[in-house]
Amino acid sequence: MTNGSMLAFILRRASLIIPTFIGVTLLAFALIHLIPGDPVENLSGERGMDPARRERLLHEFGLDKSLPQQYAEYVGEVLKGDLGTSLTTHEPVLGEFLTLFPATIELAFFAMLLATLVGLPAGIIAALRRNTVADYAVMGVSLTGYSMPIFWWALLLILFFSVQLGWTPVSGRIAVEYDVPAISGFMLIDTLRAGDMAAFRSALSHLILPSIALGTIPLAVIARMTRSAMLEVLREDYMRTARAKGLPQWRIVLVHALRNALVPVITVIGLQVGLLLSGAILTETIFSWPGVGNWLVHGVQSRDYPVVQGGILLVATIVISVNLIVDLLYGVVNPRIRHG
């Protein structure tokens, strides 16, 4: 494969997301216009507003122009990085999102780490010990995890580990007595950089329960996917060849089977981003985790429409981008996809 065709593949795939992205801006734009009553009316509240002031405000928000004109202006603002200002805090929406996003990434990263570290070996064991107690246990637990209402699961974890045993804190990112300058926004990195080990331990202990809660569903998905991918691979001819060559069992499993089984599994891990962000909304709400999920729920509850609109646009952009990256990586590891 030459570099030219690789580039062509990347460009072809990347161009596919442009219509999706345009669709997302349309959806975010439509959101404001689908809400019953116009934004000015919502601002005025119960008492109403005199017509002259209403006209002025409509003009100020650009709401007196035609819809296509308003949409064009909206996209122009978005491309300049202006997503409006929050109605409650009067801060720029993009700035608020960027401040809170590292907290969500930190949580999501550890949730995925946990899900992979547990789910992958569990799936491998289930496949190797097919139809044994170990297999049934892994499959039973993962189906339960997959069906778990995670807001309730999070509460059970708090009830047991925080309330009964007192091992972990109930909520937040770090105990209040620690004041660590937010340089990267990632609490673990910032506390390490400050050299404050007590603060680091506090941050880590705050991270454990939310990561378990958020990681449970991806863990179940990864375990199920690993098992079926392994079962698929174990039947291949090259597995028989490897056994016939007299290779040791661990080498057959880890090198020959796992490497091939990993391709679909990695794709699944990558495609969990949407699921993970759905879960983050609930997990962050329960643990008062100061991330974008919590922020979005507050935005909806306080009818802060610029926050909802901007948040939806940003989250969708992230999901689309991550899916694209997964797609591209998949093409890189699997040449058959590139020529599709």
Place this chain on the structure above:
Amino acid sequence: MADVAALAISDGTAAPGPLREFWKAYSQSRGALIGLALIVMLILLAIFADVISPHPPNEQYREFTLVPPAWDTGGTTRFLLGTDPVGRDMLSRLIHGTRLSLLIGLISVAISLCAGTALGMVAGYVRGLTETVIMRLMDVMLALPSLLLAIAVVAILGPGLINAMYAIAIVLLPHYVRLARAAVIAEARKEYVASSRIAGAGPLRLMFNTILPNCMAPLIVQATLGFSSAILDAAALGFLGLGAQPPTPEWGSMLAGALEFIQRASWVVTFPGLAILITVLAFNLMGDGLRDALDPKLKR
């Protein structure tokens, strides 16, 4: 064969042969049978909720607030699973919650399945610009995390049980559209469709009478799994205060209302969650079983 079996369970009038064959395949999996048994039980609970519940779901026994379950110290057999912070019987509320959850699942899946199948069939049959517009729109909806999309819809329509159902129907839509489109594209090339067209069948008849019955299997499986995500999402919306509103005995909103009592009275939190878990698990078990029985391609 799988397609005929799919038909058989959808109208129940087909010859016993395929039905029996489907049942043979389905009953091979113990998990699928457990799921089916649980669902039958839940449906009975929902239908006879008024008869079974020992108390009316919203009756407040003011002198019996936060009574623990019967087996705990201080519990009484009058309130088997205890009472909530305002003295309502937990068991009765949970039973009535079954009715709500199954209804939410049924209505949102029905709306989504009908609309999604119609859109997908049109996209796959008409092709061209119509298909592009429909499928790109579905891509946009899939780009949003499901709960976020549901929250956005509720932000537009306003919180409430009915609006939560619409929101969930919209969230589930892309899956049915994609499945129906793929099935139509695969079926439309086959000869029985061509022969029906030559016999003079119009596009609507071809789509819904000729092709649709032969692509039911994946749609039925997806509808069953859709039930579980509908129930989960509805409970999540209720929990966030965006779905069913108090005093509706919906499991998610029951959980939300009991949060501050979690340390003193864990039963107000454990039971509603357990009810959600069991229901979702039952539909997932049945969905997996149906997939194995209806879709020979996925069978190992």
